[in-house]
Amino acid sequence: MNGDQVKTPTLGITVCKTRGTPPFHETAYFKQLTREGQKLGIRVIVFCPKDVDWARRSVSAWRYSVRRGQWIAACYPLPMLIYDRCYYSNTRHYLEYKPYVNKLATDPQIRLLGRPLGGKWQTYTFLAEDPDLRPHLPETRCLTTMQDLYTILGRYRSAVIKPNGGSHGQGVAAILPGKDGIRVRGRTRSNQTFDHRLANRSQMEQWISRFTHGSRYVVQPYLPLCTKDGRPFDVRILMQKGERGDWVQTGMAVRVGKPQTLTSNLHGGGKAVKAEAFFSRHYAPELRTHILEKLQWLSTQVPIRIESRHGRMVEVGLDVGVDPQGRVWLLEVNSKPGRSVFLLTGEKEIRRRSIELPMRYARALLDGQVGGSL
Structure with missing residues (x-):
């Protein structure tokens, strides 16, 4: 490691190892974060929590070279700011990584861009304590x-x-x-x-x-969250922190599944459409207004409620269902949300902003412009 490596403000992204070169998923997203980081004077490196050398406080990591258009492996100082993008395939996989992730999360010299949430059960239990939110939560x-x-x-x-x-x-x-x-x-x-x-x-x-x-x-x-022709759908709302540390709604889109399937996820062959156009097509005007107002209300309340109990977050994805009567159900809260839904709706500006905001928040944290508990 040379002097420049030590001095350069760095955002580390943690991932679970996969096969291939580089050995992780989301490479397109990390390339975009790297480009955004360049504008803000932040180096982005990607590494597996298992590859940290704690004795030297260094890590074997990958960095994307925009100039050369390729991923480069090298050794770097352990970053002081970390963005967790580890995805676990099952409980066994999670338990395999848990000690390594916990060691990073509890190190006094490291700040997390945002703390990852626990599972659906843990999230449900503390959201259900809020009497205003409880009517929007399916019993779990x-x-x-x-x-x-x-x-x-x-x-x-x-x-x-x-x-x-x-x-x-x-x-x-x-x-x-x-x-x-x-x-x-x-x-x-x-x-x-x-x-x-x-x-x-x-x-x-x-x-x-x-x-x-x-x-x-x-x-x-089991809730009937589908269109009249049997297509399951849900609403993905992406909430992120801005450079001042306040929550903003980056975007909202609807994911629509294939007829008679159970889920609307894009991984399962679903498609994405713009939210207002979808609700205009499938709901009467008064009901549509009610639904959109509830969606906006949930998007403002849920991140604040979670952060008050869970600790600092950088972004959350809210997955929300709407039944034929227009009742709105909060199905899931994801602390590691994807962004591809906005590319599929053609909302490229929302996608661009969804990449820009985490890096601006990281810059503010590195500069000490926003605080908050670790």
Whole structure:
């Protein structure tokens, strides 16, 4: 490491290793962060938490050279500011990385751009404490025993089970009892759609045990969050910190799935459309106004509520469902949101701003212009 490497303000991005060169996902996004960082005098490096040399406080990392158009591996001082973009495929994967990530998060010389959230259950428990937010939260239980599932089925007739960690719609299944047995449909962990008929509860329990094996799950009511022609949809709202440390809504778009599928995720073949155009097409004017007002209200309240309990955040993605009666449901809060939805809607300016804001916030933190707890 030379003197310039030590002096240069640096944002480190943590990732889970994959196969390939460079050995991580989201390379296009990290290239864009690098270009934005250049304008602000910030170097961006990408590394795996397992590759930190704590004795030397250095790390083997990758840096994208804009001039050369390629990724370069080198050793750098351990950055003082870190942006967590680690994605875990299951509980085992998460536990494998947990000690390394925790060591970074608890080091007194390191600041996190924002603390990653826990799973769906942890997020639900503290959001449900807010009486104003609670009506917008589907009842959620940890799927610890089959009785948790039967409790939801007893109250709502149908249920959906989801991995406690982020899933892109993968590993999600709807449980739909009927006169001729039980229907289970959804997506596998490898993103394959399925639709099975099970004869009885015993078969259902065996199937769920295999399906959820090795991962923590939650169970919720199955809500009819789809268009009149059977296309599932949800609203992605991206909230980010600006350079002054205040929350701003970067963008809002609707993700629409294929007819008769369970989820609207883009990874599962869904498409993205602009929010106002979608609601104008599918809802009457008064109901549309009510829905959009509720979406705006949730976007302002949820980040503040989460941050008050969880610690500093840099961005959150809110996934919101709307039922045929216009009731608005907060389905998920993601501390590591994607941005591709805005490219697919053609809103390139929103996409550009979604990359610019985290870097401006990082610059403000490096300069001491915004504070907040670690």
